[in-house]
Amino acid sequence: MPQLHDDDADVIVVGAGPGGATAAHYCAAAGLKVLVLEKAEFPRDKICGDGLTPRAVSELVKMGVPIEENDGWIRNKGLRVIGGGHRLELEWPELSSYPSFGLAKARTSFDQLLVEHARSTGAEIRERMNVTGPVLDERTGRVVGVTARPVDGNGRRAGEEQTFRAPVVIAADGVSARMATALGIAKRDDRPxxxxxxxxxxxxxxxxxxxxxxxxxxxxxxxxxxxxxxxxxxxxxxxxxxxxxxxxxxxxxxxxxxxxxxxxxxxxxxxxxxxxxxxxxxxxxxxxxxxxMAFNRKPLYTRGLILVGDAGGMVSPFNGEGIAYAMQAARVAADVVAQARSRGTAAAREKALERYPAIMSQDLGGYYRLGTMFVKIIEHPQIMRLLTKHGLPRPLLMRFTIKLLSDCYEPHGGDLVDRVIAGLTKVVPAA
CATH class of the missing domain: 3.30.70 (Alpha-Beta Plaits)
Known part of the structure; x- marks a missing residue:
């Protein structure tokens, strides 16, 4: 995947939310020339709970993002659950794989923090640039870039459409998933x-x-x-x-x-x-x-396009958490793009890129499938009320609950609860 003389970058990232900014950071850190196109101007707001579970905190630590209180964060020690006449305070689990605390910061400042972090790593980020669609190779149908046009602060057109080229595109364009839709990757109705x-x-x-x-x-x-x-x-x-x-x-x-x-x-x-x-x-x-939720768009990679975050339906059915998984997927995507760049033939580069959906399915497919089954149970109000009233006071059940709701369990080893959850994710068909 060597950069051609008429390419604008080694990789184009569409969208500069947590998934896009994380992908840009890791790609730039690997020595790739990265171009990020974002339709908004920072700081900008996003609809979110603004709370980060320990799993998301772990991703921030991997990136080297400052997470101290004087950096504008507030730490939380766990989850207070209220329901069925009960009020329980459940601390985040002590695990070797994840920290035992969560964080919170409003998305207006959180997203800008990640964007600036990606910039400091070497990524080029162009704000107020609305991507309108993919550019396809006429012979192969492969994605070789994108078209985009400048917009003003209200999203109105502010210039002529431009073409940007790169041998691979990471689509982190949110729930609208315009890049995926343009390639005919439809939303699956059998996912939560x-x-x-x-x-x-x-x-x-x-x-x-x-x-x-x-x-x-x-x-x-x-x-x-x-x-x-x-x-x-x-x-x-x-x-x-x-x-x-x-x-x-x-x-x-x-x-x-x-x-x-x-x-x-x-x-x-x-x-x-x-x-x-x-x-x-x-x-x-x-x-x-x-x-x-639960990989509601597949394939996650095809013809030079990688889906990350909401574009690939990566929200957890257990708790509605999406940031941790978007950042995890972005980290994996950046790695396969960097690995592909080192390959000497087109076939070898494609094989490297095709590892992305396999890795994501292995890491999260079983967990998402469990979450899908969980949703089918709790969406019935009568069952949910019974579980809330009679399940919350039971310590063993709550140990399962907090590990599922925090998205954190030891995939290898750990205690009985960890082993049961890990075993279940391997038994059920991957999402």
Whole structure:
């Protein structure tokens, strides 16, 4: 995959979110000439819970991103689970593979931090450049670049369309997955799809050391009113504000008739007055996004195009976490691109690139499949209520739960819970 004289880069990355910025960092660190095209201008907002599990923290450490409190982070010690009349505080597990703490930072600053980190490594990042589609080789149909046009701060066209060429393209273009769609890689309807909405409040709770998860949402007073669909969260950001949101997940990618913003308003009416989750303390509107799960687009690599993050449906069905997996996939993608560049023939380069979907399936396929089965169970309200009421107080079950919800277990060795989870991921068919 040597760079040709008319190529603009060794690799083009579409999108500069966590997956795109991570891919750019690792590609640049490997000595590749990297061009990142991002339609927005930083800092910019993204719909997210803003909480990072220990698995995501581990990816930041691998990259060398500063994670101290004076770098704008707040650490959390675990998950506070509320539901079924129970209130439990579960610390993140002590593992050799992952740290025993999570982090939180608003996406407006988190994404910009990763972009600047990639720039400092040597990646070229062009903001306000909207990629419009792939460039295909007329003879082979292989992706050999992209077309893009400049846009202004509102996303409106601000210049003529341009062509950028590279022997491989990493698509980290989010849930819209325009690059994948242009190649006919359709969304799979048999994979889970989540929906989430969130906003921010200024509140005395902003230094809470726990990520809080509400497994039940009530229309009025808990256990004396109607149970609402979905689950909620409260993640402290340490800057005077918290991220508050709710979501739901379906085992199939079908449109929902739930008005999530109305549902959110109903939930907030029941918030204790001392939390100050009121319109006067709300920072910005309630915004929503889809959460594509369990590799809902395949193949993850084809004809010179690699899918990373939401573009490949890499959100965990267990907890809606997507950042950790986007960063993991980006790290793997960068490695196979760098390995391909060292090969001497086109066939050898292609063989190196084809390792990407195999590695991702081996690492996450079984885990995602378990998550898909999990969603099929909990999407039934009656079953979810039984599990919440009778399962939460059981210590062994909660050890399973915290390791699944934190995305962290020892894949090799570890305790009984680790071995059972690892065994199950190998028994079930990969997603």
């Amino acid at each position: 799809m989540g929906v989430a909405v969130r906003t921010y409040f200024t509140t005395p709770r902003h230094t809470d050391p726990w990520m809080e998860s509400h497994l039940e949402l009530w229309e009025g007073k808990p256990h004396e009113s109607a149970l609402l669909p979905g689950y909620g969260w409260i993640f402290a950001l340490g800057d005077g504000s918290v991220n508050v949101g709710l979501g739901s997940v379906s085992s199939r990618a079908q449109a929902t008739k739930i008005d999530y913003k109305d549902l959110f308003a109903t939930w907030m009416k029941n918030a204790p007055a001392e939390w100050e989750f009121t319109p006067d303390h709300q920072l910005g509107p309630v915004r929503g996004a889809a959460l594509p």
